[in-house]
Amino acid sequence: MSITLDISHSSPAAEKARTDTEKPSLIGMNREDMAAALIAVGVAERQVKMRIQQLWHWIYVRGVTEFSAMTNVAKELRATLERHFTIARPEIIAEQVSRDGTRKWLMRFPPRGAGKPVEIETVYIPEEGRGTLCVSSQVGCSLNCSFCHTGTQMLVRNLTAEEIVAQVLVARDRLGDYPDATPNQDAAIPSEGRLVSNIVMMGMGEPLYNVDNVKKALLIFTDGDGLSLSKRRVTLSTSGVVPKIAEIGEETGCMLAISLHATRDDLRDVLVPINKKYPLKELLEACRAYPGLSNARRITFEYVMLKGVNDSLTDARDLVKLLKGIPAKINLIPFNPWPGSEYDCSEWDQIETFAQFVNDAGYASPIRTPRGRDILAACGQLKSETERLRKKEREALESVGLNEADLAMRAMVAGHGED
Template sequence: MNDSERVNLLGLDGAELTALVQRWGGKPFRARQLQRWVHQRGADTFDAMTDLARDFRAQLAQECTIQALPVVTEQKSTDGTRKWLFDVGQGNAIETVFIPEDDRGTLCISSQAGCTVACRFCSTGHQGFNRNLHASEIIGQLWWARKTLEGDLASARLPSGKPGAAAQPDSRVVSNVVMMGMGEPLLNYDQVLTSLRLMLDDNAYGLSRRRVTVSTSGVVPMMDRLARDCPVALAVSLHAPNDALRDELVPLNRKYPLAELLAACNRYLEHAPRDFITFEYVMLDGVNDADEHARELIRIATQVRCKINLIPFNPFPQSGLKRSPSARVRLFAQRLMDAGVVTTVRKTRGDDIDAACGQLAGEVRDRTRITERIATQRQAIPIKQVHA
């Protein structure tokens, strides 16, 4: 049996792994042992699982694999941010970013190769859409990052030149996961749901619901499903305070306008682990950063318990957009805070390796030529100055 026919254990949640083990006549506790070896100890071979019976390990080796995506490149920013480029086949790639801070380590992972939503200010959207990722490819980003970072940490603790024991799990390395990389997570719902369950599973990564965030552009029906199935922290890519402007910046708004989106946010809050929704708002010079936009945003904040996260735009040539000046961002934030709206301005991280918000685009050649077709279509659609 070759690798393509084997079951990739990275993509099975606890229930699926238990069902697999029981089909072989094994006990459920064996599945939990196996899950801990894979996700907590980062095992990539079955021979390393020495507390499992030899016959069981032989069966695993015959029918299963532990296979993350191939790493094409790894980059390190001067601010400590790290970015991995993973090959997803057919000349396409996804990117994963780790952002270290004093009190946390946040991993930003991708859910699709490319994106169908095509937000005007996002370089990933300009790449076009290639395919959904399987749960093994989504959780594999976390598996690889944690294994790599813990290995580096263990090496740093050893005296130079001396061999050491295998790295043990360190929950401080990756303390938070945000699904804010490439793709719209809620348009790959089933695979994302499996991945979320693994992130929360105490036999896998053991993250709390408050430390796992799904970011969506506003796929209303799937927001309702997520609230029922696995209500983690939710961030909504808002970016405009009225329908006319949001139609231009976030085309999905034409299907799910603001009234529907805000109602879905309030329904989500009935189940959410936090008592607020995070609204992400990229600051675009002369487009959505006027005082009247701040006033409209304040009105939205009276309808939904929320925190506003203002994001400095990261320019790229195809967008035709510019970053709001820092003074303008500060004034905009002050307008919101003066009205009692909890507001933060996101720190820009990883600029020098194109790892900042909106910059993930996959640096492997796109053989489908989707990028070229999308760019041609957009040349005739200039952004309009829209005011309510």
């Protein structure tokens, strides 16, 4: 049974976020940015390094949402920080929990400049001994991959480094993934270890079309004094923005995943239209040159299984031939249907036959277990919930006095239903 939780009116963090929209957030700043910000509000330069270490610890290790909780910071400085900055979280419009324990949050970020508030989705996938957070990098997407639900939503804007990092902090808040924290009672979490142990940049958007903000966020994820995730547990997935692949590898050291899905340019042009700009030959050359690539640091190639489109044994042979010489793992992804999709998922026997051929050729080829399908949280299904409501539906609901949170909740129920 899947459930939808309306927590948009009950979150103190949401109320705090509404009142702090004009203040810059310390979340997402790197150390250089934070140093400049502190000096600008009167912190002595000789104290800046120490203050940054304190703030870094409280924000990323302890997960505090109020400066007043920073007990080893002088009271006067706490007051200064409160006047000038915020560490508030985005507003959580709704939270859904799948029958398999997968969680999806619909988050709203305040306006940036003259813009409007925006909403994105973030997904948490619990497994025994680990928990993976699927993080978004853009509001919407511009790539228009024909099998992907997110691609049917227009690109609104890039997320800032703050907004990318905040998704991780929200997930840790909701799961109780901080020292001395009490897990949310209805959270489905691993039985031991860190709850958010892995991060994948596989949510809404193309990360390498927002490379500067994504780089800053990835370096915060792997900073040893803060979130302290291993670089081998942080993966960036790209559809193939070739000129940025080496840059992200050199500057962050993260793991790389390629949204491949086809072995021929003519088919990939349809499934992943960015292929028209960066065809397979260029993409595979960039993969072979990826910094740090080795048998211990393989590239993951994602391959969605589409019935009668790319799932034949000929396709399997071509896939093995295409990736020859690249240390790689191939994730086979059963297609996750969504309303209006023109594709069907391959038959399970065909997926297993395909996987066996690739595995026999020497490549690990796990079949990804679909997670969160009942709440549209699976691979390729993310899309801001309120965007799904047609204009007439929104007008009808607004005419009876429902607010934005009510609209979002109704969109979820109308879009997926409850078991």
